Amino acid sequence: MDPIRSEFVPDASLTREEMESLQREVAAAATWADVFDFDPGSIGAGGDLATDGDARQATLPPESPLPLVAGVDQAFLDDRAVSVVVVRRGDEIVERAHAVTDLEIPYIPGLLAFREGGPILAAFAELESEPDLVVFDGSGRIHYRQAGLATHIGVTLDVPSVGVAKGLLCGTPDDVVDGRPEGWRTPIRADDDVENAEPGETIGHALQSKQYDSRPIVNPIYVSPGHRVAVDTGTDLVERLCDGYKLPEPTRLADAYADEVKRNVASGG
DNA sequence: GCGACAG
DNA sequence: ATCTTGTCGC
Structure with a gap:
């Protein structure tokens, strides 16, 4: 899977001002409404279809395949990034891709996509399938210019x-x-920190995806739309992907695979 | 000057 | 993000 919009590819050699300006263009090009083909009810729950009515199932195309949901994560090794994409259909992993890339700039809050975006796109270049939804480890609209990594x-x-x-x-x-x-x-x-949004506009959610009964010890996760997903829908989807764990299953799988690749790179090559 | 700050 | 063993019990 290769970049469709080359003009938005995050370039780590840009100046800070150029990076911020590109982020404004990315935010302007982003769609924060539901523009996807799959049935949100077919996400999560082990791939089972939602059944909260009964006459509705008959209207769904019987041959409609479950959507491809991808998780993206990274691990780090000195000045290199190990980027991975894990793609699932229901509970089945259908493809995994990875890339090992030299990191060009340090982590700067608000500019994460310029440090990790290139490595992530390198992993996507190795990917054959085209996911219906991608779950990123980081913010989307919850960002100073509404152009976080996911966006x-x-x-x-x-x-x-x-x-x-x-x-x-x-x-x-x-x-x-x-x-x-x-x-x-x-x-x-x-709020005032988000420069290109109406004050008070909802840009994401805090979601308590996991909690224990007696004493509250788990922090919430912060979910926000990346692209082609509305705020409420994005949080609904992520909630369905959290199968009894704090983090959604796609990110957990990507996290585990990134660690695996990192171990191999550390010892072998 | 101080505090805040995804990964 | 990363360096790291055991320990507690949700």
């Missing part, structure tokens, strides 16, 4: 995408997020 790569590949971050980069939660029960969510709203 930037999603727009560059023109693929539906969502961002899942373990921490909040910017924006303001509607409610206190600590100690919430599993399944709870609250909007993340644009």
Whole structure:
């Protein structure tokens, strides 16, 4: 799978100003509404179709295959990035791709896509299948210019995408997020730190994807649209992909595969 | 000057 | 992100 929109490919040799300017163009090109073919109800739950009615199933195309959902993650080894993409159909892993790339710039909050975007696109270049949805490890719209990693790569590949971050980069939660029960969510709203959004606009959610009964010890995850997915839909999809764990299954699989490749690179080549 | 800051 | 053993019990 190769980049569709080459003009948006994150270039680590740009100046900081050029990077920020490109991010504004990426945000302007992004679509934050549902533009995808698959049935959201066919995501997660082990690939089972949702059955909360009964006359509805007959209207679904019987031959409609489950969507391809990809997880993306990276591991690091000195000045190299190990980037991986793991693609599933239901519970079955149908393809894995990886790339080992030299890192060109350090991590800078707000410019993550310029450090990790190139390596991630290198992994996608090795991928044969075309995912229906890609889950990224990082923010999408929850970003100073609404162009986080999930949005930037999603727009560059023109693929539906969502961002899942373990921490909040910017924006303001509607409610206190600590100690919430599993399944709870609250909007993340644009504040003065988000330069190209209406103040108060919902740009993502804090989602308590996992919690224990007696004592609250798990932090929420921060979900935001990347591209071609609406805010509510993105969080719904991610929630369905969290199969009893804090992180969605695609990212957990990608994380494990990245570690595996990293071990091999560290010892073998 | 101080604090905040995805991975 | 990464360096790391055991330990606790959700």
